Amino acid sequence: MTINEIQNKIVDEFSLFDDWMDKYNLLIDLGKELPVVDPKFKVKDYLIEGCQSKVWLHPEYNNNIISFTADSDAIITKGIVALLIKVLSNRTPEEILSADLYFIEKIGLRQNLSPTRSNGLLSMVRQIKLYAMAYNAIKK
Amino acid sequence: MKNIEEIRADFPILSRKVYNKPLVYFDNGATTQKPKSVIDTLNEVYTSYNANIHRGVHYLSDASSEAYENAREKVRLFINAAKKEEILFTSGTTGSINSLAFSFGERYINKGDEIVISHLEHHANIVPWQMMCSRKGAVLKVIPINRDGEINFNEYLNLLSSKTKLVSVAQASNALGTLLPIKEITEAAHSMNIPVLIDGAQGIQHGVTDMQKMDFDFYVFSGHKIYGPTGIGVLYGKEKWLSELPPYQGGGDMVDKVTFEKTTYNELPFKFEAGTMNYPGAIGLSAALDYVLDIGREQIATMENDLLVYATERLSEINGLTIYGNTSKKISTVSFLLNGIHQYDTGMILDKMGIAVRTGTHCAQPVMEYFSIDGTVRASLCFYNTKGEIDSLAEGIKKVKSMFA
Numbered sequence: 001m002t003i004n005e006i007q008n009k010i011v012d013e014f015s016l017f018d019d020w021m022d023k024y025n026l027l028i029d030l031g032k033e034l035p036v037v038d039p040k041f042k043v044k045d046y047l048i049e050g051c052q053s054k055v056w057l058h059p060e061y062n063n064n065i066i067s068f069t070a071d072s073d074a075i076i077t078k079g080i081v082a083l084l085i086k087v088l089s090n091r092t093p094e095e096i097l098s099a100d101l102y103f104i105e106k107i108g109l110r111q112n113l114s115p116t117r118s119n120g121l122l123s124m125v126r127q128i129k130l131y132a133m134a135y136n137a138i139k140k
Numbered sequence: 141m142k143n144i145e146e147i148r149a150d151f152p153i154l155s156r157k158v159y160n161k162p163l164v165y166f167d168n169g170a171t172t173q174k175p176k177s178v179i180d181t182l183n184e185v186y187t188s189y190n191a192n193i194h195r196g197v198h199y200l201s202d203a204s205s206e207a208y209e210n211a212r213e214k215v216r217l218f219i220n221a222a223k224k225e226e227i228l229f230t231s232g233t234t235g236s237i238n239s240l241a242f243s244f245g246e247r248y249i250n251k252g253d254e255i256v257i258s259h260l261e262h263h264a265n266i267v268p269w270q271m272m273c274s275r276k277g278a279v280l281k282v283i284p285i286n287r288d289g290e291i292n293f294n295e296y297l298n299l300l301s302s303k304t305k306l307v308s309v310a311q312a313s314n315a316l317g318t319l320l321p322i323k324e325i326t327e328a329a330h331s332m333n334i335p336v337l338i339d340g341a342q343g344i345q346h347g348v349t350d351m352q353k354m355d356f357d358f359y360v361f362s363g364h365k366i367y368g369p370t371g372i373g374v375l376y377g378k379e380k381w382l383s384e385l386p387p388y389q390g391g392g393d394m395v396d397k398v399t400f401e402k403t404t405y406n407e408l409p410f411k412f413e414a415g416t417m418n419y420p421g422a423i424g425l426s427a428a429l430d431y432v433l434d435i436g437r438e439q440i441a442t443m444e445n446d447l448l449v450y451a452t453e454r455l456s457e458i459n460g461l462t463i464y465g466n467t468s469k470k471i472s473t474v475s476f477l478l479n480g481i482h483q484y485d486t487g488m489i490l491d492k493m494g495i496a497v498r499t500g501t502h503c504a505q506p507v508m509e510y511f512s513i514d515g516t517v518r519a520s521l522c523f524y525n526t527k528g529e530i531d532s533l534a535e536g537i538k539k540v541k542s543m544f545a
Contacts, residue, residue: 020159020492028543052500053484054514073514074482075544 003095006087007103014107023107027079034082035089037069048123053077055124059131064092066135068128080109080121088128093139096132101125142435147524150175150431154524161494164529169314169342169473169520170498171364174428178368181427185420193419194393194410208419211426212409218429219359220350221376225408228382229422232373233341234264236360237308239412240337240375241268243385244306251277254303258283258291258320259510260313263503265339269308283309285510289316289465296325300332307336311343315504315518316465317448317473319343326355335381341365345432345522346471347441357381363421368428372421375412382408389414435523443523444472450527451519454534461537464516472521475502478537481544483517489543490517493536495529 001009017023037046041058048055053074060067068089072078087103088096103109109121148154151173156163165173185207191200193208215227230236249255255269259282266280273280281304283296291309300307307329312319322343326336335357343349345366351359358377364370377385387394387405391414396404405411432440451474455461460479478486487499500515501508508515519533 021489024489024492025543052515053482074484076485076488077482 031078093136166519211422232362236375245272315502317470363425368425
């Protein structure tokens with residue numbers, strides 16, 4: 001599936017629920033599907049700044065594909081990272097760099113997280129894009 | 141005497157809904173909501189007599205200046221300071237402490253001198269002193285705390301020495317709610333001729349604080365935490381100190397005579413009020429203090445203590461809930477964590493139920509470090525809250541537990 005196909009699928013899934021409590025339950029379930037980072041990478045180098053909760057994100061680069069594993073000490077945050085990884089993991093650097101992440105807006109994640117928390121989400125996206133940029137540069 | 145329904149009706153925001161649920165506002169430690177009288181006063185300033193203070197010869201400027209100076213007198217009365225000149229308006233507690241740290245440091249602090257604070261302080265009563273200490277080569281000393289969130293008074297006494305130039309502690313901990321023994325702290329410091337600053341940000345709104353009775357040298361608080369507007373605060377200082385301290389900002393209104401060779405300063409309190417002050421904020425604060433006096437500070441203290449006792453009781457019943465700060469003398473703040481559930485998760489779900497709490501370190505990271513935690517969920521209550529709202533919180537927490545179990 002393309003990045004946009006996955007985004008559309010997520011938007012559809014979330015649109016099944018009107019109540020934010022149900023959406024949170026979905027996020028909690030998604031968090032359980034997160035490809036969890038190896039504990040040895042749960043160190044400062046892989047910690048993303050700017051979140052109320054701790055988020056570790058670890059990239060791996062093979063055959064021009066970046067895959068991510070991650071973890072968080074908060075479960076809702078874990079769900080949010082899981083969504084980002086669903087969309088952006090196992091992609092080429094080019095795909096990640098050109099991705100337009102409209103699902104965040106469409107499922108109401110941004111509006112439903114206060115600015116500081118939303119910054120956490122944006123920090124995660126920024127970090128993923130930075131890794132893509134770095135691998136893209138190495139390749140050239 | 142107003143009943144709780146009448147009190148709540150005075151605060152327009154309390155009747156609103158969030159996510160289609162009645163708002164339960166338990167973040168009063170961060171900022172309090174405003175009664176209609178304060179909102180109306182701000183509106184009146186701008187619609188009826190807005191003009192810069194102490195400047196114009198015209199009618200509006202006179203009216204505005206008078207209202208501003210009346211606000212100063214209102215603050216004096218409220219904290220029972222000896223003189224109106226001892227009341228300086230600032231931007232808030234943080235502004236007050238930073239200003240004082242600068243002026244006090246310039247005037248009195250030399251290399252090797254010591255400032256004593258406690259482990260319970262908000263960052264606003266830590267960082268300005270660190271900055272001053274690094275500028276002056278002085279040393280910051282910290283009174284340790286125990287597991288109940290109380291300071292160790294004997295250790296405090298041990299820290300005091302001839303090197304101590306100032307003791308600066310909170311009236312109450314914003315993170316845990318602990319009320320510090322500020323009278324005893326002040327007496328001990330004074331017995332060694334050491335001045336004392338009390339950070340009243342979390343204390344002033346919960347009862348009577350009397351400057352002459354308590355004999356603090358300096359006292360600071362924020363308007364927005366006592367039902368007033370944001371952007372206004374108070375720095376009280378005894379005249380003997382304020383007259384000796386140099387101003388922290390230069391500008392208009394604070395001067396007596398300015399030439400390019402030398403400037404002489406205006407008298408107190410204007411020496412410390414450079415530039416256009418937040419006079420609408422001061423006038424709004426005055427209305428807030430009137431409101432508090434109208435409800436009655438003893439009444440507020442009684443109501444809040446009832447809420448604290450009830451909240452502590454209801455939350456203690458919940459399995460796996462730990463309350464941080466278990467001393468008998470507290471403001472109406474309950475800081476807690478659910479076993480195995482991140483404070484952020486708890487806060488997010490409570491939010492969706494219309495319950496506003498604060499999560500995180502509450503700008504008091506050393507307190508969190510002491511307990512080896514990343515943060516807590518803080519419910520900070522005040523007199524307009526109800527037991528019914530506490531029940532909603534308890535129900536909300538049970539829901540959180542079921543979702544993350």
